[in-house]
Amino acid sequence: MMNLKEKRCVVVGAGGVATRKVKSLLECEAQVAVVSKRACSDIVRLAQEGKIKLIEKSFSPEDLDGAFLVFVASDDPITNRLAAMEAVKRGIPVNVADSPELSTFLVPSYFRKGHLTISVSTGGKSPRLARRLKEWIKSNIPSGVEELLSKLEKERTFVKKSGLSMEEKVNFYDEIIDKSGILKKKGDIEN
Template sequence: MRYYPVSLDINCRACVVVGGGAVAIRKVNSLLKAGALVTVITPEAAKGLIALAIKGKINLIKRGYKKGDLKGAYLVVSATGEQATNKAVFEEAKKRNALINVVDAPDLCTFIVPSVVDKGSLTIAVSTSGKSPLFAKALREELEKKFGREYAVFTELLGAVRSKLLKEGLDYDKKERVINRLIKSPVLGFLKRGDTCAVEKFLNVIFGKGVTLKKLGVSVKGKA
């Protein structure tokens, strides 16, 4: 294993993306989804970036990268396609101890980004350690077919049940038994076919009458 897999909390963290093309847009959108405070530096910005700036979602600086632009950045992505610029961005990020990813240049990275299946709180990451991003993408597309919206809902349900059990003060062994019972139950299948009544009946078997998805704070609505 070449890289240590880790999930970063970048919520409200300053992140800088250098570059303004299609790749930069993808990187920006994924950073925003994780709650980052994003600044984009590029002399020419794609329409998608301009739209995000107009909405106040990003800070867009329409010029080329300059030394000093990375002050205060926690994480940096360089997607310029220009070797000299990418190298300069890498060197500054390294000096500032900021995490740095230069697209398509593993030697200029302190982290690489896996291909991700995103189903709400369930995240499945696929990495080839930079050997073949296209293969990682192909694997991710296969996983997307297998893991539907029901997995996102089921993950939220498990989290809600865990919180309920913690509030009730159950010891670890009892809590583990209840959660394992739910994991091994037909509930995931019920969710896949949209049978919320069956889900709630099963929950009532475990917890007693009156337990509903709504009371647990679990929504079955959303995109697949």
């Protein structure tokens, strides 16, 4: 949920895993530089289209100059470790594809529906389960949730300035949510 717009994000490696991270970064409108000895066809195409900068070489510490965020996803554990340590030394948040322990942040499984983002993390315990749960939530998300969100957004601009107490505000929002009929009513949910 970090704002990455126009921020320089460096990705080390250009295989399947790096490609997934690059695509997520482009969705966030980040400025992406990929450093890799060789690049897979998706990365080459993105570079040819001018969407990313591809630097075809082995990783070296100066590749992290000016980086806001770093993704390390080469298939060489020694390179991954070196790049991770360098990022940590420079105080740059780093995600390491083969090492949750060396990562200062992990990437969750997520999907977007308009302004709604749903993400699932297992804290690195089982990425496959994170993905399967995400898929389950995606296929079970009630239709009408985007319309409900825009209604709440509109009401909220007035309610925020209304002078109502926080409890009154929350009850007002709950009433709209309950009326939409797309979720179980608040009172019907057991905690």
